Amino acid sequence: MVKVKEVKIDGESIYIFNSAIYIFESSTGFTLELDIIVSEIVERKYRGEENLILEIELHDGRVINTIMHQKSLQGGLPQLNLYCELNDMDDYQDFHYVNENDLVFPNVEEGITLEEIRKYEMPNEKVKLTLTLPIDQTEWLSKKNGRDLSGIFKEVIYDYWRKHHIGS
Structure with missing residues (x-):
């Protein structure tokens, strides 16, 4: 499975506590999804932004440069849930695929606590x-x-x- 090494938003590196990058398949097409657990400060900084310019470096050395949009998902931990439409699937054959009918989605909150996040960066x-x-x-x-x-x-x-x- 593909793993995220580093994320930059608008050219600024952000610390990620956990992440999941995958392809979401729905009746309307395919989207690249990026769910990341971040500090409360990072979440507040980017929460209201509709479009973000992302540079996503993967552990295998690949870099994805794209404009992603936010979707609002409720969770207990500060997170950004981002997506962009995909037309060409060739570069994403080794990514995890999730279908809109699946009952299980990647859980980026597992194993992380708010206390751990606040030890890194306290708002x-x-x-x-x-x-x-x-x-x-x-x-x-x-x-x-x-x-x-x-x-x-x-x-x-x-x-x-x-x-x-x-x-x-």
């Missing part, structure tokens, strides 16, 4: 808090800039989480 989220604190703490906080406050709260929360979350 940041904006959070707004409203707190009631003693005046001296309020004055001290108001003198700090946003970056310093983010670091302080991140450290405090991780310390608290480690003390109270371990073993639960």
Whole structure:
């Protein structure tokens, strides 16, 4: 079976945790399908894009340059599900074929956890808090800039989480 070695989107290499590349056969024709598990940051970056320019390097040395479209599949892990129409099947004879009537499709999520993905690349989220604190703490906080406050709260929360979350 054909395996993906590296993927570049718009010329930028992305880290892939797992992938499946295969030919999907339907009543309307054939498509090249690429399902990849990526970090949440990569998923968010490309989620809204309809067309992506891909360079897919396979383990056997072949390189596929194509424009792929996104389809929306629900899964538990961050992923991109991409496809492009195929007219010439000659270059894809050794690819895995999946028919629209098949009950089993490649499972790229198997054996990977969100925790593993976040160890590689942790996304940041904006959070707004409203707190009631003693005046001296309020004055001290108001003198700090946003970056310093983010670091302080991140450290405090991780310390608290480690003390109270371990073993639960």
